[in-house]
Amino acid sequence: MFPTLAITFLAFFLRIFNLSTPKGLVFDEIYYVDGARDYLKHGVEVTNGAAEFVVHPPVGKWLIAAGIKLFGDHEFGWRIAVAIAGTLTVYLTARIAKRIFHENHWATLAALLMALDGLNLVMSRTALLDIFLTLFVLLSVNSWLKGNYLSFAVYLGLAMGSKWSALYFILVFLLLEYILNRNLIRVIRVGFTSIGVYILSWFGWFASSLGWDRDAKSNPIFSLIYYHKEMLGFHTSLTENHSYQANPWSWIVMGRPTSFFYESPKGCGTKSCAQEVLALGTPILWWIGAIALIFLIGINLHNFAMREVELSSLIPFLGILAGYIPWFFFQERTVFTFYAIVFQPFLILAIVLLAKIAYEYDERLKNLILVTVIVVAINFIYFYPIFTGVSTSYDEWYSRMWWSSWI
Secondary structure: OHHHHHHHHHHHHHHHOOOOOOOOOOOOHHHHHHHHHHHHHHOOOEEOOEEOOOOOOOHHHHHHHHHHHHHOOOHHHHHHHHHHHHHHHHHHHHHHHHHHHOOHHHHHHHHHHHHOOHHHHHHOOOOOOHHHHHHHHHHHHHHHHHOOHHHHHHHHHHHHOOOOOHHHHHHHHHHHHHHHHOOHHHHHHHHHHHHHHHHHOOHHHHHOOOOOOOOOOOOHHHHHHHHHHHHHHHHHOOOOOOOOOOOHHHHOOOOOOEEEEEEOOOOOOOOOEEEEEEEOOOHHHHHHHHHHHHHHHHHHHHHHHOOOOOHHHHHHHHHHHHHHHHHHHOOOOOOOHHHHHHOHHHHHHHHHHHHHHHHHHOHHHHHHHHHHHHHHHHHHHHHHHHHHOOOEEHHHHHHOOOOHHHO
């Protein structure tokens, strides 16, 4: 496990190094950091002292608030919670890899590929909610693999309390639990426990008279249900055009990554400078992931036909299924490529599975796997400036815009 821990510490360093860059709030940090500040003062989000309608549950914003409370109301304080969460996703993906592949070297490979992904790095350095969703999903899957159903339920509830898209993971993994173990009572118990945890995550709303729709109905629970109907209405009707919206078909190849920040600063040593944070997965890694996904689908179709259950292929497949496929049913909704972060660890597991199959087929392919990892690492280093907002010359920035859709 030492190599995995070493890679995890490297990942943490990459996430906290120069974490205060860019300066100021970027992209949707303007909403979530503002909400975190309100939580520290009022327990709920407010506007000019009055109740504010918000469309995401509170867990992620409470974690951002904890970072502000501990480290201060500045860039580092805003982002330290996501940096820690992102680091933990690296470690947890390795732990899951160890449980389903049963060998430490595959866990090490999973950790290394996680640490070398640009999308995970960007989402671990920007105070948004999605990395918390990813963290709790991984914690829940790891708990399920260990047979710890209480923590499985708690983490599912916290995932739902970070972003509603966790609902797909809850449905998929509860169905898996029932199919494998035929224990309906356990499934119901886990389901209700996760719902209970989710409701408890709204404790600030229950405790404050400033909560939106707090007194809309005869009791707080009915008021919360009414509030959720309004939130659902917002999410299902969000069709406003955005310059960086991206159809889910393009996510797997990083067809239209989201630019979180762009400026043309001075002082890079040339006449024209560029500074950007682009939520781009390490391109070569994701393109390999697209190939691995094709193999993963084939393997699971074969296993399904043979009525075989292999967690080494089923867990990555179900993670991608829950985190990716539902978005194809919202073709009119405004969505972004960085939503892919929640299934990114499972795509990494798919790549590791492909490497494992190749190695077991012919051990001489070990050198090909090693060369591939080195190429991915070089690709990551090359794109590092636009993952972290390093100021470069405009020409250096433009040379990294491999596709016109990345601009």
